[in-house]
Amino acid sequence: MNRSQQLEQLKQDLLHRREALSRALTGDLTMLQEIRRTGGDVVDFASESTAEVLSAQLAEAESRELANIELALLKIKKNCYGQCEECGNNIALPRLEALPYAPYCIECQRMMEDMDMEDAHSDAPVAFPTLSPTNLDSRSTDFA
Numbered sequence: 001m002n003r004s005q006q007l008e009q010l011k012q013d014l015l016h017r018r019e020a021l022s023r024a025l026t027g028d029l030t031m032l033q034e035i036r037r038t039g040g041d042v043v044d045f046a047s048e049s050t051a052e053v054l055s056a057q058l059a060e061a062e063s064r065e066l067a068n069i070e071l072a073l074l075k076i077k078k079n080c081y082g083q084c085e086e087c088g089n090n091i092a093l094p095r096l097e098a099l100p101y102a103p104y105c106i107e108c109q110r111m112m113e114d115m116d117m118e119d120a121h122s123d124a125p126v127a128f129p130t131l132s133p134t135n136l137d138s139r140s141t142d143f144a
């Protein structure tokens with residue numbers, strides 16, 4: 001299969017997955033469970049949980065995934081699917097197969113994850129002494 005055939009295959013997968021997620025969000029998990037059983041998805045369904053509980057737990061993740069899929073389908077329409085949003089290079093097919101709505105190539109993704117980690121560090125609370133009344137008092141006496 002050449003790349004465009006592969007992308008067509010991924011499009012079919014995306015459409016199928018969108019359908020399954022839409023149904024799951026309305027409480028019908030059968031199609032999604034089917035995909036997950038055959039696709040070996042990491043998300044494991046606890047057999048004792050009711051569909052209601054499951055859909056509540058998964059609704060947020062599924063809504064997000066659904067939004068990602070919609071975006072990917074939009075890109076297919078615009079003929080820019082499979083291209084990295086950052087550098088514009090083709091995203092490697094194995095990556096798209098693993099994550100069909102990946103917006104970035106692996107290089108850009110890694111770069112962003114590195115930047116995220118730096119952000120996380122700078123966001124970490126700085127150990128300033130708390131400005132409790134006692135501290136303020138002792139400081140004012142120091143200056144006096």
Ligand SMILES: [Zn+2]
Nearest residue numbers: 084087105108
């Ligand atoms: Zn890139």
